[in-house]
Amino acid sequence: MTKKKLFVFCLDALCSMDIELMRTMPNFKFMFEQGSWVTHMHSIYPSVTYPCHCSIVTGNYVEKHGIPHNEIVKAGDQNAPWYNMRQDVQSKTLLDYAKENGFSTCSLSWPVSGGADYDLNMPMIVPIGYNGPNPEQFFESTATAELVERYFPRYGHHLIGEDRSLDRYTMGLATEIIKDYRQPDVMLVKMCDLDTVRHRYGVMNGHVIEQLHKHDAEFGVLVEQIRKHGDFENTDFVILGDHGQTDIDHVLNFNILLKQAGFISVDENDQLIDYDAYCHSVGMSAWISLKDPSDEKMKQKVHEFLLSVKADPKYGLGHVFTKEEVREQYKLTGPFEFVIEGEAAISFGNTLSGDDAFSETRVGDYKTAKASHGGLPYKEQQTTFIACGPSVKQGVVIDQANLVDMAPTMAAMLQFKMQDVDGIILDPLLK
Structure with missing residues (x-):
């Protein structure tokens, strides 16, 4: 039996309202023409990035996975450290199960994944306010040493200076890894800039549309790399978000x-x-x-x-x-x-x-910016889940599901089952 592969492209703050535009874009559109999707994917409470990403990969709510906030809060501390380490997550992840089932695993810029036992891991771990000249220090003992040695000298400059960009760094690594490692079997790539733009300018405007076009181009580059160097025909592609945003x-x-x-x-x-x-x-x-x-x-x-x-x-x-x-x-x-x-x-x-x-509202603080999130999951813009590939039916649209359904559904694409999860498999999407 041919081995399946899974490629996940996560856009922080992707909203259901974006679907109409994405369906017209040159690279995203094949996902809608050939695949299926969930229009309104309800997030968790609170709908902030780090807890949401833990729910995406564990299939569990905060009560089980144990990451309740981006920050490790302390009274009076206006610069609290963030949750960074995989060991803080109290549930097994999709990639843990994948590795146990013989799949090679790769995680790029995924929150709360520092030190994870994945084959290839480059966590989202440089502190949000860090402006110094040595971001490499944060990857010591938290990222796969082979990735740091191989790619940081080439792409680390993207994490330095006023115009630093985690997304540019992530894209540099992702394109190289697909080629150099012949496309890891299960690969998660997380992009941040849509969330940043929405915090700064609001939920929907020209800046957001421009950023969606950038992500479309990035997705196209990675898909083309898979066509050239991987196994496109046996890859299930997923585009997903973690939460919506709301104008404040x-x-x-x-x-x-x-x-x-x-x-x-x-x-x-x-x-x-x-x-x-x-x-x-x-x-x-x-x-x-x-x-x-x-x-x-x-x-x-x-x-x-x-x-x-x-x-x-x-x-x-x-x-x-x-x-x-x-x-x-x-x-x-x-x-x-x-x-x-x-x-x-x-x-x-x-x-x-x-x-x-x-x-x-003010720019510079994600909690009090022009648009924000972190509230009750039914109150803000919902996120979405789009899938296409050999495991996915064509033309099925589910109106509503839950963020915790993503992991067990993606596990089912890979033909294994995650145990003791809060989410369910979205069977109508799957062949």
Whole structure:
């Protein structure tokens, strides 16, 4: 029996609204002409990049895979480190199963994959704010040494300087790997720039259309490499996203309200001195943590305060979940006691400075940018899942499915099964 291959092209913040345009593009269009797709793929809660990518490859919600946020949050820390290491993910991934089933595996710029036991691995791991001259240091012991030695001298310059670009770096490696390794059996390639452009300019505009055309061209280059150096006829191609985005009206700096209510104390420079309750932004939602989670009286006091803010229409707070409620409804666990979210399209800031709880959106912070995500999965633009190849039927369109369905469906394309997953196989798409 001929061995199947799988090539996954992940576009961060790909939205279902993009399908109409993608169907007209020179390289994406064959996926729609010959394949099938899910129009509205519901993300997880919170719909932020790192937890979403863990759900894509594990088929599980946060409760099982254990990555609840991009950042490892800590009260008062405005520059918290991000989750980076595969060992932090508590579920097996699609690539783990693939390797066990005899497939060669390759992961490029995938979040939370540092140190993963894949055949070829170059994780998304250079800190988002790093501007220094030595990004190679972050790949030591986290990436496959052979890839660093072979390709970093040629493409590492893309990670240095004001015009640094992880996508250019990723494309350089991906094109070379397909040729030099004759197309690894299961290959994940993750691109970031669509998400960046949407944060900066909004969900749909000329900049976004231009970026979609760039991704179309990139996809075309990689498909052509597979035609030349791989096994195109036996490859299932998948284009997928992790979450949508939503245009933001304004930012609610909830720590200002907590400070004014006496739950937070700061010094003359608005630096945290102490707290009973603290707000951590997750973009369009936020977590409220307690200094002492075992203090039931304080927990009740904070809960009553949150409900009072929700009752005041000027703040636009639409949801207050206890940790028990959000676990039951959305399979979300994390270092919090409550989760809050706006009724309309607002995002949350972490700042302790000043006395005004409201502020404008701003470029440079993904949580409070012009467009954002991280909210309830049904509220923002949905993402999508497009598949084409020898395992996939032609012309099937599923209106709605869930992000956790991606991994078991891709495993089924490769003819193995993932165990104990929250998602289901999308059988209507498959032959």
